[in-house]
Amino acid sequence: MNPSPAIEVTNLGKTYGAVTAIEDLSLTVQTGEIFGLLGPNGAGKSTTLRILITVLPPSSGTARVLGHDVRTEADTVRSLIGYVPQERAIDRFLTGREHLELLGDLYHLPKHDAKTRIDELLRLVNLEEHADRVAKTYSGGMKRKLDIACGLLPNPNIVFLDEPTLGLDVQSRLRIWDYIRQLRDNGLTIVMTTNYLEEADQLCDRLAIIDHGNIRVTGSPKELKAGLGGDRLSVTIQHSTPEKLAKLSGGVRPLPFVRDIREVRNSLHIRVESPEKSLPAVMEVANHLDCAIDSIEYQRPRLEDVFVTYTGHPFTGEDPIIPKM
Amino acid sequence: MNVHHYRQEVLALTMRWVRRLSREKFSMLFTLVQPMLFWLIFFGSLFQRAADIQIIQAPNYMSFLAGGVVVMTVLNNGLAGGVDLLFDKENGFLERLMSTPIHRTSVIVSRYLFVITITGMQILVILSIAFIFGVRPETGLPGIAVMLVIGMLFGVGLTAISMAMAFSVKSHGDFFSVLGFLSLPMIFLSSALVPLSAMPGWMQVLALMNPMTWVIDAVRPLIITGWDAAIPQVAIALGILALFDALCLYGGTRAFRRAIG
Ligand SMILES: Nc1ncnc2c1ncn2[C@@H]1O[C@H](COP(=O)(O)OP(=O)(O)OP(=O)(O)O)[C@@H](O)[C@H]1O
Ligand SMILES: [Mg+2]
Numbered sequence: 179m180n181p182s183p184a185i186e187v188t189n190l191g192k193t194y195g196a197v198t199a200i201e202d203l204s205l206t207v208q209t210g211e212i213f214g215l216l217g218p219n220g221a222g223k224s225t226t227l228r229i230l231i232t233v234l235p236p237s238s239g240t241a242r243v244l245g246h247d248v249r250t251e252a253d254t255v256r257s258l259i260g261y262v263p264q265e266r267a268i269d270r271f272l273t274g275r276e277h278l279e280l281l282g283d284l285y286h287l288p289k290h291d292a293k294t295r296i297d298e299l300l301r302l303v304n305l306e307e308h309a310d311r312v313a314k315t316y317s318g319g320m321k322r323k324l325d326i327a328c329g330l331l332p333n334p335n336i337v338f339l340d341e342p343t344l345g346l347d348v349q350s351r352l353r354i355w356d357y358i359r360q361l362r363d364n365g366l367t368i369v370m371t372t373n374y375l376e377e378a379d380q381l382c383d384r385l386a387i388i389d390h391g392n393i394r395v396t397g398s399p400k401e402l403k404a405g406l407g408g409d410r411l412s413v414t415i416q417h418s419t420p421e422k423l424a425k426l427s428g429g430v431r432p433l434p435f436v437r438d439i440r441e442v443r444n445s446l447h448i449r450v451e452s453p454e455k456s457l458p459a460v461m462e463v464a465n466h467l468d469c470a471i472d473s474i475e476y477q478r479p480r481l482e483d484v485f486v487t488y489t490g491h492p493f494t495g496e497d498p499i500i501p502k503m
Numbered sequence: 504m505n506v507h508h509y510r511q512e513v514l515a516l517t518m519r520w521v522r523r524l525s526r527e528k529f530s531m532l533f534t535l536v537q538p539m540l541f542w543l544i545f546f547g548s549l550f551q552r553a554a555d556i557q558i559i560q561a562p563n564y565m566s567f568l569a570g571g572v573v574v575m576t577v578l579n580n581g582l583a584g585g586v587d588l589l590f591d592k593e594n595g596f597l598e599r600l601m602s603t604p605i606h607r608t609s610v611i612v613s614r615y616l617f618v619i620t621i622t623g624m625q626i627l628v629i630l631s632i633a634f635i636f637g638v639r640p641e642t643g644l645p646g647i648a649v650m651l652v653i654g655m656l657f658g659v660g661l662t663a664i665s666m667a668m669a670f671s672v673k674s675h676g677d678f679f680s681v682l683g684f685l686s687l688p689m690i691f692l693s694s695a696l697v698p699l700s701a702m703p704g705w706m707q708v709l710a711l712m713n714p715m716t717w718v719i720d721a722v723r724p725l726i727i728t729g730w731d732a733a734i735p736q737v738a739i740a741l742g743i744l745a746l747f748d749a750l751c752l753y754g755g756t757r758a759f760r761r762a763i764g
Contacts, residue, residue, distance in 0.1 A: 231602045256604040267595035271526040272519065283515030284603040286508045312526060328599070 182245065184209045184336055184367040185230065190239035192225050192391075199225040200391035203239070207369055212362050214382030215371040216485075218493060222391040223371035224264055227340050230369070231261045244335060257285070260334035264341045264371075266321045270314035274305050274324050277313070278331055285332040299327040303357075319350045326354070330361075337361065339370040343377060355381050375481045375493060387488055394488040403479040406487060407437045410477045411448040411460060416470040418444035429463040504606055512605045516613035520587065524621075543572045543633060560698065561727045566638040569629070570723035571695035574715060576625050577654045581661025582686055584618040585669035589678055592669065592762075607763060611666060618662050619655050626654055638726065642733060646725040649733075653740055657718050660748040663755035670762035694719045717743045 185207035192199045200222040207213040215223045228234035230241055232252040241248045243255045269277065275296060282292030300306045303323040313321060322342070329337050342358070343351040358381060362368055372378050378385050379399045386396040395402065415422060420441075427439050427446055435456050438449040450456035453476055464471050485493045543565065561567035588610070591597040600610055630640065630647060640646050665682075672678045690696070692706065693715035699707050710716045721740035724733040 228598070233598050233601045253604050256602060259602075261599065261602040263595050263599055265595040267599040269519070269523065269596055271523045276519075276522065280515050280519055281603065283511050284600065284605050286505075286511055286604070332603075 182209075183207060185213075185241070185243050185369065187226075187230075187241045188239055190226070190229065190241055191237045192222075192229060192234065193237050198391055203388075203391065203393055205386050205393055205396060207367060208384075209367050210362065210365060211383040212358060212368045212370065212381060214378045214385035215369070215388050216373070216375070216378040216382075216385050216481075217371075217388035218373060221388045223373075223388060224340055225391075226388070227261075227338050227369070227371060231259060231338055232256055257332070258335050260329040260332055260337040262325050262329035262337065262339045262342060264344065266318070266325060268313045268316075268321050268324060271312055273310050273312050274300070274316070274320075274327075275309040277324060277328055281328055281331045287332075295331065295333070299330055302330075303327045319346055322346060322350070322354070326357070334366070336367040336369060339368065341371055341373065343372070343374070351377075375485070379481045387485055389489040395484070399481060402484045403481065406449075406479045406483055408449045408451045409453050409479060410483075411450055411453075411456060412442075412445050412475040412477070413448065413460060413464070414445040414472045414474070415464065416472045418472075422469055425467055426464060426469050429467050430460055433459055433463070435459075509606055509609065512609040513613050513616070516600075516610055517616045520613065520617035523587070543568055543629065544636070561723075563637075565633065565636055566727050567698075567723070568696070569633045569638050570726050571693075571719055572633075573626050573629055573650060573654065573722055574657070574719045575690055575695055576629060577622055577657050577718075578661060578686060578689055578715065580618055580622045580625065581658045582665050582682055584614060584658075584662035585665030585667070586675075586678070588614060588666055589669035589672070589675050593675065601763060607759075611759065614666065615659065615662060619658050622654060622658050623651050626651060640726045641729040642725045646730075646733070649737060650722050650725055653718060653721055653737065653744070656741070656744040656748060657714070660714075660744070660751035663748070663751035667751075667755040667758035670758045689713060689715050694723075714743055714747045 183206045185205070187203060187205045190203040191201050203222070203226060215226060217223050225234065229236045229248060230243060232248045232255050235249060244258055246254045246258075248255055272280070278296040278299065279292065282289075282296065287295065297306075300309050303326055305320065305323055305327065308316065308320060313324065316324065326339070326342065329339065339358070343354050346354065355377070358368055358370070362383075370382070372381075382399065384396065384398050385402075387394045387402075397405070413426070415426065423441050423444070423446060427441065430436055430446070430448060431439060433456070435451040436448055437451060440447045448456070448460065457474070457476065461471065461474070482493055548565070588597065591600070597610070601607075627647075630638075630650075642649070664685075668678055668681055672681070692709045693713045694710060695715065699710055699716070702710060717740050721733065721736040724736055
């Protein structure tokens with residue numbers, strides 16, 4: 179029942195001299211979805227993307243884009259995809275329109291088709307007014323929009339976006355999210371990387387968490403969070419002692435909706451199935467056991483928790499400055 | 504390879520270099536009124552009295568220097584020819600270009616077309632200025648055409664070196680260090696400023712190993728002596744340039760393959 183996947187990556191590896199950027203990485207992207215690669219700085223997101231767009235040969239493994247091998251059928255792959263790089267790959271001395279015209283020729287569009295398409299795209303990303311100014315006078319957000327227009331120019335089947343909203347303000351970010359959803363609704367397949375948890379959560383249909391060059395887990399944000407097993411109550415008690423905590427823990431454990439209890443410093447983290455029932459019941463047990471509650475917090479599972487669970491460390495970049503060749 | 508597509512790509516990429524130049528007012532200025540012209544006018548006049556007519560074998564120092572300045576222009580343009588590709592590589596534009604279905608050589612070919620055309624135009628500007636100062640090439644317009652061909656052939660190899668460097672260096676600091684390291688000795692250890700006969704022996708040996716010298720020694724007689732003296736020199740220079748270009752293109756292709764795959 180699955181149509182043939184848009185992208186199939188098997189046991190992919192890439193080393194730069196002594197540095198292993200990705201290792202034994204496998205993933206599948208379905209046609210028509212927004213697929214996200216989520217990971218901290220240096221995780222290997224851009225490297226994976228670069229291999230998929232054929233500008234970087236893999237050291238091992240295979241990657242097929244729309245059924246074509248990125249190494250042996252690179253030209254075919256290139257003519258089917260669009261790419262929006264992580265750095266603003268913009269020529270400061272060209273106008274927005276000239277960027278698109280240049281790419282039109284590189285994708286071998288006939289002049290007339292190119293012109294229609296360029297006007298269409300400029301309208302789409304709201305750059306019509308600025309189309310004939312040189313790019314060095316653009317703001318960061320305008321450059322990003324131009325980048326995106328460039329990625330869409332060839333009318334691709336798949337667009338690869340490397341951190342599309344990096345460094346944008348909240349409004350522009352939301353607009354670009356909308357825009358990416360719109361593309362998906364028009365039938366495009368979108369592969370994007372991000373290092374924003376929230377972006378992965380809200381925008382991606384499915385995502386893969388990548389860390390140290392490896393995929394740790396794949397699924398829809400909802401599945402991933404549900405996989406952790408329910409919401410979390412953190413209960414802190416007054417004059418907390420290990421004995422008191424153990425007592426409370428023992429009292430709460432038999433409750434039917436409790437899945438898991440952990441003692442973290444002077445509070446209890448309780449995974450529960452149903453917040454409505456659990457909250458009053460836990461307070462009642464505490465009362466009963468004479469444990470005066472200092473505070474009680476309730477949290478839905480967050481993607482961050484998913485990340486911690488599967489990678490064993492909190493979500494922080496390890497090396498924000500990556501030397502670019 | 505589709506010829507029609509190839510032409511479309513190369514033309515568009517070449518136009519990009521032209522556009523960039525026309526937008527960079529400062530570098531446009533320096534391209535037209537380049538420093539080389541000052542060398543010609545300034546040193547041509549300054550050393551006029553110091554230069555010994557017997558040694559330089561020319562009516563005056565400026566006509567002697569003109570050939571050297573023509574070749575120095577080729578040298579500078581050629582060695583700097585890869586800089587823009589270096590910047591493209593560093594800011595990711597090259598990657599964007601390489602993600603499109605263009606033939607892998609298009610970017611390089613476009614750069615060649617641009618650098619060689621600009622160099623040819625500059626040679627014409629230099630010869631015109633020299634003309635105003637009274638330098639009349641002995642071999643006339645055909646001689647100028649030969650100079651352009653020689654300049655172009657030398658430019659091909661130099662640009663290949665420059666692009667190879669652009670693709671191999673880790674940073675543009677490295678690029679400019681190597682550039683400075685290459686270009687001054689290439690000029691001073693050649694017959695650009697003084698004839699070989701005026702050099703100490705060890706320097707002559709080094710200058711003879713410098714392709715610059717052979718190129719200048721072919722261009723100079725075209726300006727100051729005439730066809731009889733020029734033809735054998737031009738023939739030697741063409742042979743040396745064929746070898747030089749072959750070596751540079753081989754090295755350049757390897758560097759490019761390593762960087763682009
Ligand atoms: N050209 C290169 N030479 C050497 N090492 C590299 C090169 N490019 C990337 N790396 C290394 O490979 C690893 C993965 O880098 P990559 O750019 O794929 O990370 P990323 O997930 O995109 O990070 P970010 O979120 O910062 O963009 C890093 O350790 C990085 O230092
Ligand atoms: Mg990246």
